[in-house]
Amino acid sequence: MGVALAGFVFVLGLAPPLVASGRDAAAQAPEPWPEEPPPVVAVDAATCRQLVRHVPDPDVTYQPGVDVRGRTVAPADLQDYSGFDAMIPDTVTFHIVLDPFERTGVVPPQGIESPGTVLGTVGYDLNRGTFTVNGRPLTTGEQDTLARACVTRLSGVAPGGGPERPPE
Incomplete structure (x- = not known):
């Protein structure tokens, strides 16, 4: 692409990697392009x-209890809501599921309630803004x-x- x-x-x-060898570089045949x-x-x-x-510079991010000139002020959050931080996970995960019966229009046999096949697991790190697929970075x-x-x-x-x- x-x-x-x-x-x-x-x-x-x-781009093929260049390989150092004893032969002259001009003598090496170039890789042909695909059709x-x-x-x-x-x-x-x-x-x-x-x-x-976008990653802002440290001097432009919000700092509680400090105004734009660096002077101490009352923080904007007068209530302490830090207890809610434990309720929010660091990573949100979900499965990618393929239902072969749904994709083909075939009615699943009686007794099969969830014929879906898990193809993989996607994770999203809320702090970093990054994704993983089956634990590997995307x-x-x-x-x-x-x-x-x-x-x-x-x-x-x-x-x-x-x-x-x-x-x-």
Whole structure:
């Protein structure tokens, strides 16, 4: 899968690793492209803003009992609600279930109440805003490449530290 961002294209997962050998690099035969060219996905700035998680600087986050100039003030929460924190889980999990009878339109045999098959478990960490599938992080090298490309795109600076791009 490829990603086009403001004049540059990433072809993800198709670049073969370079192998150092005693032979001349020009003598190595290039890898042939697949019969069809890889799909290219154009990602605009609005989509990038949704893909890249915003992490504010520590000096702009809310600090209870401190005003914008750093002076001590009465906290906004006069009641102590910290006891409710124990009621909210750190991770929310759910199963991905496939019901083969529902998908095929076949009526399940009598006596089978839940013919669904669990395909996997998805977990969402509320504190980090990250997903796992069957305990493994959902992020991949391709997603990291896309996120880096989006950060570059949103920064307004061309890859390699070139001149600023015009805004969209």
